[in-house]
Amino acid sequence: MAFYEKMLEGLPAQTRAESKWAPQELSAETLKYLRGAQDEASLEALVAALAKFSHKIRSAISSFLIEAPLQSLELLENSWRSDLATLCGYVDPLNGDLATWAVRAWGACMRFALREMASANPNEVRQILSVYDEKLMAMPGSPIRVQALLMAAIEGVRQVLPKELIVGVINRAFDESHIMLAAIKPSGVEVDPFEGESASERSARLQKYVEYLREQLDDDDLRALDDARLRQLR
Amino acid sequence: MSGQILLDTCTISHYLGKKAEERTPKLVRRVADILDAGPPHFSVVTLYEINRWLLRLTMEGKGASKARVFSMIFSTATVYQMSIAIWSFAAHVHATATLRNISFSEADLFILATARAHGLLLLTTDQRLASNAHNLGLGNHVEAITLA
Numbered sequence: 001m002a003f004y005e006k007m008l009e010g011l012p013a014q015t016r017a018e019s020k021w022a023p024q025e026l027s028a029e030t031l032k033y034l035r036g037a038q039d040e041a042s043l044e045a046l047v048a049a050l051a052k053f054s055h056k057i058r059s060a061i062s063s064f065l066i067e068a069p070l071q072s073l074e075l076l077e078n079s080w081r082s083d084l085a086t087l088c089g090y091v092d093p094l095n096g097d098l099a100t101w102a103v104r105a106w107g108a109c110m111r112f113a114l115r116e117m118a119s120a121n122p123n124e125v126r127q128i129l130s131v132y133d134e135k136l137m138a139m140p141g142s143p144i145r146v147q148a149l150l151m152a153a154i155e156g157v158r159q160v161l162p163k164e165l166i167v168g169v170i171n172r173a174f175d176e177s178h179i180m181l182a183a184i185k186p187s188g189v190e191v192d193p194f195e196g197e198s199a200s201e202r203s204a205r206l207q208k209y210v211e212y213l214r215e216q217l218d219d220d221d222l223r224a225l226d227d228a229r230l231r232q233l234r
Numbered sequence: 235m236s237g238q239i240l241l242d243t244c245t246i247s248h249y250l251g252k253k254a255e256e257r258t259p260k261l262v263r264r265v266a267d268i269l270d271a272g273p274p275h276f277s278v279v280t281l282y283e284i285n286r287w288l289l290r291l292t293m294e295g296k297g298a299s300k301a302r303v304f305s306m307i308f309s310t311a312t313v314y315q316m317s318i319a320i321w322s323f324a325a326h327v328h329a330t331a332t333l334r335n336i337s338f339s340e341a342d343l344f345i346l347a348t349a350r351a352h353g354l355l356l357l358t359t360d361q362r363l364a365s366n367a368h369n370l371g372l373g374n375h376v377e378a379i380t381l382a
Binding site: 094097098101171175178181193194199200202203205206207213214215216219221222224225226227228229231233 | 243244247249251252254266269270271272273279282283284286287290291296298299300302303305306307309310339340341344
């Protein structure tokens with residue numbers, strides 16, 4: 001959301017005026033999702049609202065991304081850092097780390113796309129950005145679903161909704177972001193949510209994950225792992 | 235050999251135990267050093283074993299959160315797929331072992347073959363696997379670690 005809000009500030013006055021409705025309408029759709037069943041149909045409705053907004057300002061977004069992909073990248077990274085701090089401050093450390101992972105996975109995909117745009121033919125980029133494929137957007141693991149869920153989680157924090165509700169949305173965003181990375185891998189694109197991380201940062205992060213597992217796993221669980229070992233194929 | 239370590243499934247299981255630091259301090263220190271040195275390395279067989287375990291826990295209603303944490307760990311790791319070289323070497327070890335009345339589980343065979351194919355050292359808590367590997371002349375591909 002912060003990315004869109006900041007990008008809107010940089011748009012021509014007329015487009016800005018045309019898009020004035022958007023933050024309120026998106027916020028309303030997000031709240032409808034958070035207060036509703038949070039099932040597949042309501043997620044699709046939220047994604048459709050976000051897609052409608054993106055589509056409405058697509059030419060402005062295209063120009064912005066094509067003319068200044070690297071500035072867009074900086075804007076994107078700054079906005080997700082601030083959103084992430086909001087989320088992590090609201091939930092327990094494990095769910096904060098799941099939110100971090102989901103935000104970084106989404107950010108890494110966007111970074112990849114913006115870097116590609118920086119070196120691509122602007123007309124081709126404009127053509128790609130003009131495609132509005134509703135079915136593609138509704139598919140599990142599509143970046144816009146991850147984005148919609150993350151926006152919903154952040155909006156839920158702003159509205160001080162119950163933590164367990166926010167945690168459910170974060171978990172869904174994490175699952176979707178995991179599908180997103182797995183889906184693009186076969187095409188040879190590997191994006192690293194923690195690109196640029198030092199060895200000691202990675203080690204500390206892994207140790208934290210290990211501690212989460214130690215808190216959750218009991219002896220019965222580990223016995224079940226032993227039962228799940230592959231012994232003979234036939 | 236590359237000097238890099240392949241973590242066996244049983245090593246991970248013991249490392250993740252609730253009181254691992256009290257029960258198996260040597261193992262915990264060794265794995266912590268490995269994680270400090272670089273991303274962890276796993277065979278796809280380990281990934282398969284852990285996935286089917288997590289799916290079972292999830293179906294029992296107690297695995298979703300654990301599965302998410304494992305996803306974050308595996309996304310940081312190098313996972314080695316099975317290749318023709320690994321299948322071929324595993325077949326060779328199986329035939330040789332059978333003639334000498336040495337029995338391996340399929341998982342041990344594939345994971346050991348993965349370590350050998352990629353020039354990795356397999357870190358295992360399974361003393362039987364280590365002993366079998368040693369008896370077949372493959373001891374230099376295995377580092378056995380005692381739990382005490």
